[in-house]
Amino acid sequence: MLVVFAHSGTGSTVATLHRGDGVVLQLPGYDRRHRVPHDLAHFATERTLGMPGGVFGSIAAGAVFSNMRLMSGHPRHDAAARSKLILDANKHALSVAEALAGVIHHAVETGVPDQALPLARKAWDSRETDGFPWTGDQVTGAVRLLTDMSAEFEATGTVRATWPADLTAAPPPPRGVRRGRRGRT
Template sequence: MLVVFAHSTTGSTVATLHRADGVILQLPGYDRKYRVPHDLAHFATERTFEMSGGVFGSIAAGAVFSNMRVLSGRPRHDAALRSKRVLDAHKESLSLAEVIAGMVHHAVETGIPEQAPALARKAWESRGAGDPPWTDEQVAEAVRLLSELAADFEAQGQVRATWPDHLIAPTPPARGIRRGRRGRT
């Protein structure tokens, strides 16, 4: 999935997502006060941590968040139900993505990248879930990638990035629908 992060007319950022099914979506950002777009932090963090169930993997699988809109293409006949299934199935991953992307974003935005691993551990510990499912090196790599993307964004006013196909969230099957042929007696 191609993702283009750019400045919007409101002074914030907007991500335009070109999904493999031909649907083009717009995801507005609510980050006018930040130098580094928050959704760019999600992209860098989720990609580094290989989080298929985060924001971008879920969108690639067919999820549409309430603040998004379809720009072009023809959504599936069951797009709303598919979106709900994907979002429901990945609630925990989306929550985790928000926590860790927030820490990576904060570290880059405030110019304290060396503190990111400690911030990420502290955020994870606040969830009371034992050891974090990532290494300090992964956090540092997410900070490095976000710093690089943020520099490109500042210099060019936009960033074009590709979300890998292997990080598309699994889509749970629809319930109550029988597939295949009925047996003959």
Template sequence: MLVLFAHSGTGSTVATVHRGDGVVLQLPGYDRKYRVPHDLAHFATERALGISAGVFGAIAAGGVFSNMRLVSGKPRHDAAQRSRRLLDANKRALTMAELVAGVVHRAVEEDETDRVTALVRDAWISFDGSDFPWSDEQVTEAAVTLAELAAEWEALGVVKAMWPDDLVAPMPVPHGVKRGRRGRT
């Protein structure tokens, strides 16, 4: 999935997402006060940490957030129901992605990347309390990648990046749907 981050007409950012199914969507950013776009932080963090059910993995799977708009392409006939089911099934993962991407974003924004692993670990403990699911190297990679993308953003005002095909949120099976062959009578 191709994602193009660019300046919007409002002074913020907009991420134009070209999904594999031919649908093109725009995700507006609300980050005029930041040097580094928040959605870029989601992209770098979720990709580096392998978060498939975060913002961009959910979009790749067919999720459409309420603030997104269709630019082109023809969505599936059941796209709205699938999106709702997908986003509902991944609420916890989306919340976790928001938290972790926010911490990485802040570390890069405030030039504290040397502390990013400790900051993400602390955030994880407050969120879940279980064993930390990522290596220090992955967390560092998220911050380094975001810093590199931020430098490209500052230099060019646009960032073009690919979301991995294998980092897509799983589509939950609809409730009440029976799978398999019907019994013969």
């Protein structure tokens, strides 16, 4: 999925997402007060940490958040139901992604990258009981990617990035659908 981050007319950012199914969506940002776009932080964090259930992996799978707008293409006949299933299935993963993207965003925004790892561990521990699944190098990699992407955004006003297909959330099976053969009478 191609994602293009650009300045919007409101002084914030907008991400234009070109999904593999031909649908093009816009995701507005609400970050006028930040130098680093928050959605860019989601992209860098979720991609580097391999989080398919986050914002971008969910969108690639067919999720549409309520603030998104269809720009072109023809959504599936069951797009709304599919989106709801994906968002429901990824509710917890989206919460974790929000917390971790917030930490990485803060580290780059404030220029204090050495705080990213302890804050990421703390954010993880507030939501999970399992051990922290990423290495310090992975967290540093997320900070580095966001630093590079935000520098490009500041210099050019646009960042083009590709969301990897292997980080697309697995869509859950539709509810209430029975599979298999019916018995004969």
